[in-house]
Amino acid sequence: MLRPHIHLLAFTFRRNNVFDCLGVVSRNIASAKKAGATFERAVADYLADALNDDRIERRVRNGSKDRGDVSGVRTAFGGRVVLECKDYGGVFHVGEWLKEAETERGNDDADVGLVVAKRRGKSDPAEAAVFMTLETFARLVGGQR
Numbered sequence: 001m002l003r004p005h006i007h008l009l010a011f012t013f014r015r016n017n018v019f020d021c022l023g024v025v026s027r028n029i030a031s032a033k034k035a036g037a038t039f040e041r042a043v044a045d046y047l048a049d050a051l052n053d054d055r056i057e058r059r060v061r062n063g064s065k066d067r068g069d070v071s072g073v074r075t076a077f078g079g080r081v082v083l084e085c086k087d088y089g090g091v092f093h094v095g096e097w098l099k100e101a102e103t104e105r106g107n108d109d110a111d112v113g114l115v116v117a118k119r120r121g122k123s124d125p126a127e128a129a130v131f132m133t134l135e136t137f138a139r140l141v142g143g144q145r
Helices: 029-050 094-108 134-142
Strands: 011-013 019-021 081-086 112-117 129-131
Touching (some): 029 081, 094 112, 094 129, 112 134
Parallel strands (some): 081 112
Antiparallel strands (some): 011 019, 112 129
C-alpha cells in the first residue's frame, strides 16, 4: 500500500523578513545589506549612463533622516527625485515602500519620491520595477509640486 507523503515547512521569521526554511538560511542581515548596496550601486550607475549625467550616484547613509538611496536624479523640469532602492528577492511590499519613499522625499525636500525594486531573476538594473503613486507620476511628467 502506498502512503501519501506530507512535507511540512517550518519558517522562523527574523528582523527585516529574513527567514530560515528547512534549516537553510536564505539571507542573513549582512548578505541582505550587501545585496541592497550592490543593487543601489547598479541603479545609480545605470541611470548615470542612461541619462548621461555624472551627478547621479549612490547616496551615503544619512541616519534617521534618510534622503533616499540614489542622488542627483532630476525630473525633465529640474526637480529633484528621491529613489528608494529595494532588493527583496522579488518580493514586493509596495505600500510600505511608497510610504518610505514619501518620507524620504520630504526629508530631501524633493519633488518626486519613487521606489526601484529588483525583480527576481533579473540582474540587469534596466529591468527593475518602478513603483509610484499616480499623484507622483503626475508631478513627474507635469512638473507640478
